[in-house]
Amino acid sequence: MAYAIHATCVTCWACLPECPNDAIHERGGHLVIDPVLCTECTGDHLDPQCASICPVEEAIVDATGTPLNPLGSLTGVPAQVRLAYTAAHESGGWSCLP
Amino acid sequence: MPKHTTIDDRTATHPCYDGEAHQKYARLHLAVAPACNIQCHYCNRKYSCANESRPGVVAEVLTPKQALARVAAVKVRFPQLTVVGIAGPGDALANPDRLITTCSLIRDAFPELMLCLSTNGLALPAQAARLVDLGVHHVTVTINALDPTVTARIHPWIFWEHRRRRGLEAARILIDNQLAGLDILVAKGVAVKINSVLIPGVNDTHLPELNEVISRRGARIHNIVPLLSDPSFGTYHGLMGQRGPTPSEVAAVRRACRGTAIQMTHCRQCRADAVGLLGADHHAEFSTRHPPAERCDGMGHLTVPPTFSTTATMLFHAAGTLPARSTPGPFAVAGGEPRVLSPSSL
Numbered sequence: 001m002a003y004a005i006h007a008t009c010v011t012c013w014a015c016l017p018e019c020p021n022d023a024i025h026e027r028g029g030h031l032v033i034d035p036v037l038c039t040e041c042t043g044d045h046l047d048p049q050c051a052s053i054c055p056v057e058e059a060i061v062d063a064t065g066t067p068l069n070p071l072g073s074l075t076g077v078p079a080q081v082r083l084a085y086t087a088a089h090e091s092g093g094w095s096c097l098p
Numbered sequence: 099m100p101k102h103t104t105i106d107d108r109t110a111t112h113p114c115y116d117g118e119a120h121q122k123y124a125r126l127h128l129a130v131a132p133a134c135n136i137q138c139h140y141c142n143r144k145y146s147c148a149n150e151s152r153p154g155v156v157a158e159v160l161t162p163k164q165a166l167a168r169v170a171a172v173k174v175r176f177p178q179l180t181v182v183g184i185a186g187p188g189d190a191l192a193n194p195d196r197l198i199t200t201c202s203l204i205r206d207a208f209p210e211l212m213l214c215l216s217t218n219g220l221a222l223p224a225q226a227a228r229l230v231d232l233g234v235h236h237v238t239v240t241i242n243a244l245d246p247t248v249t250a251r252i253h254p255w256i257f258w259e260h261r262r263r264r265g266l267e268a269a270r271i272l273i274d275n276q277l278a279g280l281d282i283l284v285a286k287g288v289a290v291k292i293n294s295v296l297i298p299g300v301n302d303t304h305l306p307e308l309n310e311v312i313s314r315r316g317a318r319i320h321n322i323v324p325l326l327s328d329p330s331f332g333t334y335h336g337l338m339g340q341r342g343p344t345p346s347e348v349a350a351v352r353r354a355c356r357g358t359a360i361q362m363t364h365c366r367q368c369r370a371d372a373v374g375l376l377g378a379d380h381h382a383e384f385s386t387r388h389p390p391a392e393r394c395d396g397m398g399h400l401t402v403p404p405t406f407s408t409t410a411t412m413l414f415h416a417a418g419t420l421p422a423r424s425t426p427g428p429f430a431v432a433g434g435e436p437r438v439l440s441p442s443s444l
Binding site: 010011012013014017018045046047049052053055056074075076077081082085089 | 132133134135137139143144159187188192193195254255257260261262329330332333334337338
């Protein structure tokens with residue numbers, strides 16, 4: 001089993017030095033986890049290190065694609081507020097924000 | 099370039115530490131530190147933006163070698179450059195390898211420049227001694243509260259000893275490390291500035307007590323900055339309706355602070371890749387990143403909207419007329435002619 005980095009990653013590199021298996025690499029400007037090297041930190045740490053320092057919700061996902069840090073879990077911003085913000089951001093306007 | 103002998107001589111030419119120096123001397127923020135080890139409710143970790151003007155935002159992250167090249171280029175453009183600072187877009191000390199390499203390269207190539215950094219303080223006890231060895235004379239530590247119940251309302255988690263810690267546990271560790279780090283820096287003769295973000299209803303009544311403590315421990319300057327919480331920033335505070343303070347509220351808190359640390363009032367809350375004199379940012383001139391497609395006309399001309407960036411917000415601050423909660427986002431501000439930057443000026 002291995003974790004993966006989703007496109008929401010902002011490439012802050014915080015996870016890279018924390019990985020006990022050196023499984024995280026930069027490829028084409030993006031960070032990727034080598035699924036062969038990733039052990040989900042089993043045997044090394046109580047918590048997976050990449051997911052424990054990652055500041056971006058939904059950026060680290062498990063083998064089923066489930067985020068280890070779901071929306072709202074890191075920033076405290078409720079999921080519906082974050083989704084409304086993201087939609088407003090992508091449409092170029094801010095007026096629909098709560 | 100003046101010859102520096104004592105830390106006070108150096109401080110006199112540091113635009114962020116001296117109330118007069120900012121009119122004469124320029125500084126450069128090198129964005130070499132994208133990683134962070136804590137979460138702040140006034141921060142959005144999507145740090146990459148060409149146009150917003152606020153702490154924690156940059157156009158691009160530099161490698162240490164690129165940072166050295168940036169210093170050389172900026173020094174030609176701004177001969178009055180005295181300070182090179184590392185202020186993010188994450189935390190300087192959460193990126194130790196990049197920090198050390200960058201500082202070493204600059205110290206060797208430009209020994210006359212002052213090295214400066216800002217940090218949340220979590221990693222200070224472990225790294226303070228090494229900073230002094232690197233020739234860092236000025237350090238800013240952001241401390242927003244000394245009461246864990248207040249800190250926990252501003253910083254929801256920290257990454258410490260291989261675990262994400264939350265709530266009061268996280269707040270206690272953060273505060274302990276901030277104060278221990280402050281003591282080490284002061285003992286080593288570093289000029290320490292404390293930044294505190296003033297958040298109405300959260301830490302406003304607590305800051306005078308904080309001011310007393312950090313003054314007693316030897317901080318030279320206390321920089322109380324107003325919370326910036328425009329919803330467009332996408333921060334917890336911005337999206338949850340936490341308003342920033344009015345200029346009169348900021349002034350009242352500053353007046354209530356009676357410690358010996360000098361109150362800084364000329365802060366412009368710069369970007370983490372700011373270039374030039376305070377309040378007149380030139381970071382876009384030095385950016386190597388290709389202009390964003392949506393604001394590029396296809397001919398290589400980048401239209402920079404007349405944002406609230408270095409102009410409106412700062413003018414509002416200067417004039418004491420900043421709305422308690424400004425609503426328009428960076429691309430929605432009306433009025434003024436857009437500036438067009440040609441490829442040669444990028």
